[in-house]
Amino acid sequence: MCLTPPVRTGELFELLRDGRPWTRAQLADATGLARSTVTTRIDTLMRLGLVAPYGGARSTGGRPPTLFALNPGAKLVVGVDIGATHARAALTDLDGKILGETDAQIEVAAGPEQVLGWVVETVRDLVSASGRQLADLAAIGIGLPGPVEHSTGRPINPPIMPGWDRYDVPGHLRQFYPVPVLVDNDVNIMALGERRAYLRDVDDLVLIKVATGIGAGIVSGGILQRGARGTAGDLGHVRVRRADDVLCRCGNTGCLEAVAAGPALAAAVREQGEDATTGGDVVDLVRAGSLVAMAVVRQAGRDIGEVVATMTNLVNPSVVVIGGQLAGAGEHLLAGIRESVYQRSLPLATEHLRIVTSRAGGEAAVLGASALAIEHVLSPDVVEAACEALAAADAAAEAAPA
Template sequence: MSASSLSTGSAGSTTPGGLVPRDAGDLLAILRDGIPRTRAQLAEITGLARSTVASRIDALMHARLIMPAPDAASSGGRPPARVVFNAGARIILAIDLGATHGVIAIADLAGNVLASESAPLTIADGPEPVLGWALHTAKRLVKASGRPRSELAGVGIGLPGPVQHSTGMPINPPIMPGWDRFDVPSYVRRTFDVPVLVDNDVNVLALGEHAVSWPLEDDLLFVKVSTGIGLGIIAGGRLQRGAAGSAGDLGHVRVPFTRDTPRHGDEDADLEALASGPAIARYIAERGTPATSSADVLALARAGNADAVAGIRQAGRDLGEVLATCVNLFNPSVVVVGGSIARAGEQLLAGVREVVYRQSTPLATQHLQIVAASAGETGGVLGAAIMVAQHLLDPA
């Protein structure tokens, strides 16, 4: 079963997601902002006849996707004055797997995280051990939530490598030995027989940051700087995956050296070889302080180690060399920088801003914001939940 395949409700009664009554998706899309509305308001917004609005509201109420607003309970058999989206009607299982960590969460249909658990892991151990841990943890979280399995609407998964979104299979992931073309959705469906969607972790993070922190911005770039470097692209309000799902492979862009970038023996190098966590760790180790990983860089920077601070600042400049081109090309209104290295302080952001604002065109940077990610450790599971919710509930 493909990652985008969905179970079907009763024939002719629901959308392919099996949740939304057919023809009611546009009405639900309006109500998903959480604002209570009357039938008259919905008729005015949609241009539909009140009788049509009433029948679609009845169908959504029957599906428990909307409910009477708390201050508008019906009385005397009359329909409620106002209705509101019922985000708690179903739950979503969200799994965020990184190179060295994993986060599992239960969320509602609005992407709100209800419970989560994280643990260190090694993605290179292979798909069955890693997914086995994730599914064991997920079963425990679902049981502890008190919600029946029948209320689980879907599973969303973020992986730290290239993913063919149409199948949910990782494709030649460089830091994931044994994962190439592993059928992740089918494996997960042995435990949870619901729709399973898989994407790379940066796309998932972009969805989460956009939905929670920047919902009114249609054009956003999300950059993750950790063990690797990747880019999530929101354009026209939608996540852009490209023709084969490989859009945003920023880490393998060759970086031309400038007067701000010290040479390392070659005329240029992959961005990942210059600005990722392991690359910064090498920079620090060459100057006498033991460091091998992103976690080491983070700890040293927080302790005020001068080499760590300098290495992160230079990584920001190198990242800015590539992002300046992206800003000129895509003209986003926001660039969000996340990942473990971004959590080390302001040095990475300062380096990015220094180069992007200088090298991008004035029109592209006139109102551009370059900011740190705000979702923290739960950003990945938040985005994974939103990916599933959008797939199940969006009118498209």
């Protein structure tokens, strides 16, 4: 990788973010900077705690060169996953390693004051239990079960979140913790978490959450795609042929969610004499060997696959990950999805396509919330701002009378 000088300290730091150790000479070669300039910038990053010496390097004669790498323990972040009826939070280092975790049964419908009150207390408890100080907290990432305007962190008309519409989630939390608060919808967060935990080498993937609703998080070229207003990936309200006359909760007919989400599957199973109230009940029936539930889930897979086939042609991912509650149905759901995708997508798009269930499972969202916070903290602009603040503090100290 070769960058064109001048290279800011924040951009130099980008080379060190993956934890791979570098020598000063290697950094100078990669950036085109003078060795003395690299040394100065490494010293600044070390003073900030973001970079630390890493083991030793073999010498080719003379004194062994020193290796430098990201110091993941420099700061802490908290990732929070808020669901319809649960909340989970994890304290992590800057590499996403979980240092502490907790969860609670809490209804998002209880409103932002109660739910975010739990977040405030939990952040404090997690940091305290780790033996670190609140001053070490660098950012908080949060996933919400509804549409989010990412630029402001405010939920926008969330259907299952009464009292949350346009609520200033970051502003609420910053009353207690003066750090950046990053907010996104739950499926985008899950896509980030799955990628960080298990698919770091995959730059083009789609994670589809199949639960009470259906949505997708799209990563293209290594970047999460949110669209103009943050609604990219709303697959649940794409029209499918089999649902032409089925009314959806959005008011339209023909939506994928109306025939393939958890409530629709439970209703289909009940119509055939099995006892099911939720999507979780359908998964339990599948695992218990119910032929009715298996057939219903397989058809849902075909319906989902019809939409995924179109997405595959448009976005061309290398991996499609199925997550959410209904992913527990495993191969019965995947078989239906694959059937439609391989039938209706272009051969070149599916030649190396993998369609798999989530490996991160219930941890995907909280890991993704942490990843969202980490990406902000370690971004070149934020690191550069920290370097400039340190330089200004040094200048002020030198100018102060003795």
